[in-house]
Amino acid sequence: MRNVMFVLAATALLTGSAFAQDNTGSQTDPSAATGSSNAAVNPKGNAGSSVNASGTVQIVAPSALEKGxxxxxxxxxxxxxxxxxxxxxxxxxxxxxxxxxxxxMHNGKAVDVGFDYKGNIGAQ
Structure with missing residues (x-):
């Protein structure tokens, strides 16, 4: 009976640690799992983000802003x-x-601005 309890306890410990890690044993980036394009969640920026490949912010036309x-x-x-x-x-x-x-104000001019759920910035 004591051996059965030991095996059950060891199995519980080993199974619990397996759930806390991915297959490489390291923590994962939560934004990678969700594939979020929300810049607040994934600051690296995905498609649809106003951050371009060089890391600078790109201002788009207000008509390009997405409702949501x-x-x-x-x-x-x-x-x-x-x-x-x-x-x-x-x-x-x-x-x-x-x-x-x-x-x-943008470049010394008054503009109407918008900011959508994906982090896109529009100005006109």
Whole structure:
């Protein structure tokens, strides 16, 4: 009976550690598992992100922004817009398509700005 208990305990310990690791024994990147294109989750940027291959932010036409459930907060949207070189961001609000919209200054000109759920930034 004691041997059976020992075998069960050893099996439980070995099985538990197998669930905590992938097949290489190392931790995995959670964004790789989800394939997320959300720049907040996957800052490396995937297709659809406003970060291009050189790592710089690309501002697109407002018509290129995609509607969808936007989980960015107002503060996160403002921070991303300012990080893209837009200054004096004001009037941010989320529209009925899930796109953050507002006004800002870009290269000395007043522009309308948008920020979609994928992290794309639009200015006109």
């Amino acid at each position: 459930a936007n989980s960015f907060t107002e503060g996160q949207a403002r921070s991303r817009l300012e990080g893209a070189g837009l200054a004096s961001v004001t009037g941010l609000h989320k529209d009925d398509q899930g796109i953050w919209r507002g006004k800002a």
